[in-house]
Amino acid sequence: EVQLVESGGGLVKPGGSLRLSCAASGITFSPYSMNWVRQAPGKGLEWVSCIGGNGRNTYYADSVRGRFTISRDNAKNSLYLEMNSLRAEDTALYYCAREGLSQEFEYWGQGTLVTVSS
């Protein structure tokens, strides 16, 4: 069974930090790019970051560049998102998604909720 399971979300104060994890099982992990996509409450989808299969190439949305860092551990079939200097507008459900051969988001997790509030 294909599973992407996110964890690490929670309540954090503005300016704080959080590290999200995404564990993959039932799918091939290492050759494929992985992404983080978030959805603020009642809002649409927003792409956050992407990392290539070997971990060398990373990309970020302007809204998080310089504050968030994406990484992966292919030996553990895991994806991470280190989030620093968190703001209220970072409050969202964070999904991890694995790309397919045509750069489509083929598989999605169920999301982990991050709430930034004092």
Place this chain on the structure above:
Amino acid sequence: QSVLTQPPSASGTPGQRVTISCSGSRSNIGSNSVCWYQQLPGTAPKLLIFSNNQRPSGVPVRFSGSKSGTSASLAISGLRSEDEADYYCAVWDDSLSGRVFGGGTKLTVL
């Protein structure tokens, strides 16, 4: 303000054909392939269309995608009540060096 423009809402009656548009620019839709995602209430998004018009296995043939220039469209024929969901287009943007999503279209089956 999304880089890709979708109508915020669409509606149709069972059995009808509905189309949802996605308008972009040369740096995104004009240069790269478009995907469409369906998000049912309270669930994670699901891939519906990739490479402009390709359906993953398991997606009914009622769903089809097309692209022309800097615009793309999702068509749903034989509308069913279970199609009531939010639909998003997405594409890589060369200028932004990142993926962009449309603002989403909420489809209501009347």
